[in-house]
């Protein structure tokens with residue numbers, strides 16, 4: 515099969531997939547076997563040929579694409595790679611893209627960027643995809659590097675790269691799947707969820723529903739990290755980045771957090787509770803580093819930090835939904851902010867703006883919809899004239915939602931919304947009346963104890979709050 519002008523993909527698929535519990539090459543992504551998906555993407559991405567390395571006796575791969583297969587007795591990646599390169603014969607092809615089947619989600623566009631770089635790179639180069647500063651897979655071997663790696667003495671691919679980093683040709687890519695392997699059932703759920711939700715961002719936004727019931731399946735650390743890593747690119751006031759996220763998975767700590775958040779059942783049930791924090795602690799360290807005290811007492815900086823955290827939180831929820839996860843924001847995290855801060859060991863100048871459950875949803879709630887767009891979007895100036903009629907519409911829409919929701923959950927014990935109440939009734943009941951709502955009456959005092967002075971502007975005559983750390 516050797517052709518010195520060709521670029522060949524060698525797919526390492528000889529592992530038994532023990533952690534996944536099944537043959538990785540044959541898992542459906544979402545409907546076709548991973549091996550077929552990879553093969554198609556490699557060809558679309560500019561590979562002339564595809565060779566699979568398989569465990570001897572493994573189940574056959576889909577045959578319609580005419581890929582070559584070499585069988586090995588070892589599960590070792592380095593052995594598989596050598597066997598694959600040996601199978602290519604002599605002369606070796608111009609370049610080889612080495613793709614472990616664990617990285618089956620890497621897109622054809624990413625592969626195209628890599629193969630384009632491989633065709634340009636000098637002989638001996640090693641082409642590496644770099645996503646958000648981190649090297650990933652697949653790896654491109656160019657010219658002499660193919661021969662070199664074929665030899666037993668060269669060690670693993672990592673050894674080869676470490677020996678001479680100057681030969682690495684980095685290719686910046688945005689495709690996070692170069693970093694995320696499919697190794698566990700949780701990784702596979704993430705991959706399948708991402709494929710099932712690959713829709714435009716606007717469609718994803720309109721699909722949103724808060725989810726309040728979860729399967730017991732865990733969410734992998736790598737997925738949490740990827741989601742938060744993505745969410746943190748939200749805009750941030752003055753570039754403060756005044757946020758932190760605490761991911762709580764320990765069952766006891768999560769139960770303790772749930773108890774502080776009105777003991778909501780879905781917090782207990784979700785495998786992950788995320789505390790979305792407004793965080794001026796890092797800002798205080800920055801100021802201290804330069805010998806300047808942090809002015810953390812103004813209402814403005816409190817709002818800045820709170821908005822920053824909320825933007826990250828919304829990004830995070832959307833990112834989670836883009837991979838098929840469900841979540842529900844938890845404002846009840848402000849019921850006992852000081853105790854929650856203690857539970858999560860928050861330093862001064864940090865408070866939980868809201869929590870968020872995260873997990874694989876087990877419910878299918880009726881979408882709530884929103885009030886008419888005309889009540890939200892005004893052109894050039896605010897127009898209140900039409901609002902009463904629009905709120906009537908909103909009332910009827912909420913009553914209709916309650917009817918649909920109750921019909922949908924008729925057979926379950928889920929709490930049923932009152933079909934007679936519209937949006938305005940609900941809001942009047944929650945927020946109207948003689949006295950202000952009782953909930954979170956001490957919030958101001960609590961956030962002051964956590965280091966946010968919330969002082970009125972100079973000259974307003976209002977007393978400043980106590981210094982941080984006194985609560």
Ligand SMILES: Cc1cc2nc3c(=O)[nH]c(=O)nc-3n(C[C@H](O)[C@H](O)[C@H](O)COP(=O)(O)O)c2cc1C
Pocket residue numbers: 722723724725726778842843844845846847868881882883
């Ligand atoms: C900041 C914030 C806090 C929330 N807190 C809670 C909460 O404590 N418990 C809960 O079940 N839902 C909570 N929600 C979810 C809202 O009830 C939900 O978003 C709203 O009813 C609209 O429904 P939808 O998200 O399904 O469209 C919260 C939402 C936000 C934005």
